[in-house]
Amino acid sequence: MLLLAVMLPAAAGAQFDLLGQTELMLMGGGMTYLGDLNDQSVFGEANWAGSAGLRVRIDNRWAVRGALSYGTVSAMHDWIEQRNLSFRSHLTEASLTAEFTFRPYGAGGTESWWTPYLFGGLAVYHFNPMALYGESDGSQRWVALQPLHTEGQGTSEYPSRRPYKLIQLSMPFGLGVMVRLNKDFSLSAEYGFRKTWSDYLDDVSTTYVGASLLEAQVADGVLAAAMADRSEVPNAVGIKRGDDSLKDWYSYFNVAIGVNMEALFGWMRKNRCEIK
Secondary structure: OHHHHHHHHHHHHHHHHHHHHEEEEEEEEEEEEEOOOOOOOOOOOOEEEEEEEEEEEOOOOEEEEEEEEEEEEEEOOOOOOOOOOOEEEEEEEEEEEEEEEOOOEOOOOOOEOEEEEEEEEEEEEEOOOEEEEEOOOOOEEEEEOHHHOOOOOOOOOOOOOOOOOOEEEEEEEEEEEEEEOOOOEEEEEEEEEEEEOOOOOOOOOOEOOOHHHHHHHOOOHHHHHHHHOOOOOOOOOOOEOOOOOOOOEEEEEEEEEEEEHHHHHHHHHHHHHHHO
């Protein structure tokens, strides 16, 4: 009981101080993809992305940030022309990262109003690779590729190729620079990579399995065969479709505005004190 009597006021005090150490972050920028369907260019095909989160400053060097991001990764023009593959995937990510600033950063008189910083952590993301399918009437529609098992996942001929999960883990890391505009607002810009442990962000990883296998063992076999091999001349079974020795990556670059939670909700604390 004595321990609780000591801990509860301390916890209440920590929670009380947390308001002034927390920022609401609103971020906007773009996502890019690195994998089998590009030419290994880090700054590949970019799509708009956005994010929102909270940054909690532990001290003038360290902070912890949680964020929810949404964007799109794609490769609509295959760098290997004969292969003619493409994809697009909307991507939702929840991340938790730690930030380290190179300079003591904050609103105090001895702290810097700007600093470069590094960040790293862990994220969970959902993706769903899709590609355009041309109908016989000339129209096109987006079809989800994972249920088509385009590389023979789950078939009797390829028992070691398991259907890939659409929810995966990634490791975000990168660098940025932040500027304190005043005691309530900050501005930051950053670029970050996401290392994944999947080679199917683009639905491409191993070899061609042939139309006959897909038509015989996949639920929508005709569509699966059409999406698995989109080259003008069909590829033989076993020909490389992708490179399974390298995992896929995606990256996120953004500009963020930070608003101190004290500026947003400090009035609640004031009212509470007045009531007391």
